[in-house]
Amino acid sequence: MSAESTPEPVIPEPGGSGPRKGGKGRRRKAPSGSRRALRVTAWTLAGVVVLGGAGIGYVYFKLNGNIKSVDIDQALGNDRPRKIDNGSENILVLGSDSRSGSNKKLGGGVDDGSARSDTAMIVHVYEGHKKASVVSIPRDTLVDRPVCTDTKGTTHPAASGAMFNESYGTGGAACAVKTVESITGIRMDHYLEVDFEGFQRLIDDLGGVPVTTTKNIDDPQSHLSLKAGTHTLTGEQALGLVRTRHGVGDGSDLGRIQLQQAFVKALINQVEHVGVFTSPKKLYDLADTATKTVTTDSDLGSVNSLIDFADGLKGIGSNHMTMVTMPVQYDPADPNRVVMARSKAQLVWDALKNDRPIPKAATEGTATGEAKGVVTP
Template sequence: MTEKKRFRGRAVKAAGVVLGCALVLGGGGAGWAYWHLNRNIHSVDIDGALGDDRPARADAADPSPAPSASPAPPVEKGVLNLLVLGSDSRSGKENKKLGGGDSGGARSDTAMVLHLNADRSEATVVSIPRDTLVERPSCPTESGGTSAPAYGAMFNSAYALGGPVCAVKTVETLTGVRMDHYLEVDFAGFARLIDALGGVDVTTDEDIDDELSQLHLRAGPHHLDGRTALAFARTRHGVGDGSDLGRIRLQQQLVKALADQVSGSGLLTSPARLYRVADAATGALTTDTGLDSLTKLSDLARSLQDLSGDAVRTVMMPVVPAPSDRNRVVADEPEAEKLWESLR
């Protein structure tokens, strides 16, 4: 078995442990815990804000689709595409202390599209570099108006401008793929989750010395606490060519380390520790209104329980240096379009 297949198997096992957390805490005798954890989850009405001017749902190609007036099918059924973002939207001063930027703004440093096929036998995870220059469409604003469209804008500027709604609309414009659901992980909450798990172990193959992320590591093995793990996920300077592509590589390494930690932590044998981890995890989440409860998240997790690790494909959107700015990238066509077509 290859290392990639072993990693995918660990990731699926980790997902099973997380599912167990939701089911244990959502069961009888834990009413207060369920209420508290459910209350932790923030949500945004993406569908209500964007209306009908969006790509068709993947299931629209089904020979017998549900009537248009019918509600969306349960999250555990059908083809799904989810936009997963990492952001500092709720971190404020805490984010700044953790090595983030100015506490007055909100940014998304991590973006992935998770594609699940109808019977959950296959999944594809596509990373989108934050430095990608894109067409940013007109987006609803908090004041009730709309923003002007922009061309050649940084991908992550959409989130800074209009939050989750504009991020989703920009991804749909870029890919032509309907985002059925939205999951956002707050960076400060992510750091608390790492601490609740007892940290993670990584091995670096080069020195990392980045003042901006406050990360200073010698090549070799390291045990990272929440603050350092977050810096590891966000650093880019001094790694590879200093671009976002190097950061994505480190993020993939951290996901592997986190999967190892979760799957080997024995959480289900320690209710107190399980609660601390679940509290940190739910406190870090913002979802669309279709996933804004432990019950809905558990439904989604249940639908993944038979997904084989070997059937999970991880890729990055094909990109090339931008002609207008060699420090930025643009989608490499037609390869990028072929990738998105496979997810529609």
């Protein structure tokens, strides 16, 4: 169905009695308000900034056409870690900093058409889907990038001592997944990506996110200036917060990650409490923005698949999440770069492979960034 011939979506009032058709041909009752709220929380966890999953089924034909997907499995073939069938799932979530189009202004760079993964998180959902661990990968980590083939069939050579975020810039989603699987030994079951512009619009559609800062944050490079205190961040301020590295902590990417993790929890808390389901227009705006913003692996590349995926995560809230940074140390040759602390990182990967909690010993004595506690939900 073309965009010109797509009928204007009709959104029933919350609590409507009409059944709708769900995934795999089964019929479902209209979800209750609490069920819809849980579903949006699941989206937030999985995609960090991917909201609005609850309303997608109401406007299927319109929103299904919004979603972009990439076939990671076809690009990477069989040379991947073994899939572990124990009820757990691993999702690679990337925030891309494209410098093209409308992202040029937000990214603060030249419009050269390039893109890198500005934010990278492995979300491990434990068996039973009641809790999750999130492992942030610093973009400035020096890694050995493996040979990889992108989704267009182009093969990119391996590189030693390359920055982690260059994997995405080199070969897109497929090479980013290949690099993560190479350094962790863990297969990524799914992939979610969102860009600068979409992140900002999602926060604005939500009505902002409240956070408390314990220190002043002033970073002209990310266009952020916040006095110590409680704020409801606009989309532009939220984008500045998750990107700032010079306004707080030791100025490293590790400090930025600590701010990102605090913001994710604040975002989840806000979604749980805001009344998006009392306004059909707000619900539709969130779902429309989310589906235009997100890029997924092909297995999640439809509205029905995303709804089923979100249903499996609906019991996970911020109080059931553990958030850590991949264990690293500053590179002795360049303090602006970090290297993986291999023995401690292995504790993290072993825990996730075996569906166990990440031990505290894994992050003790590693580089931190010194921004923990500056922002609280």
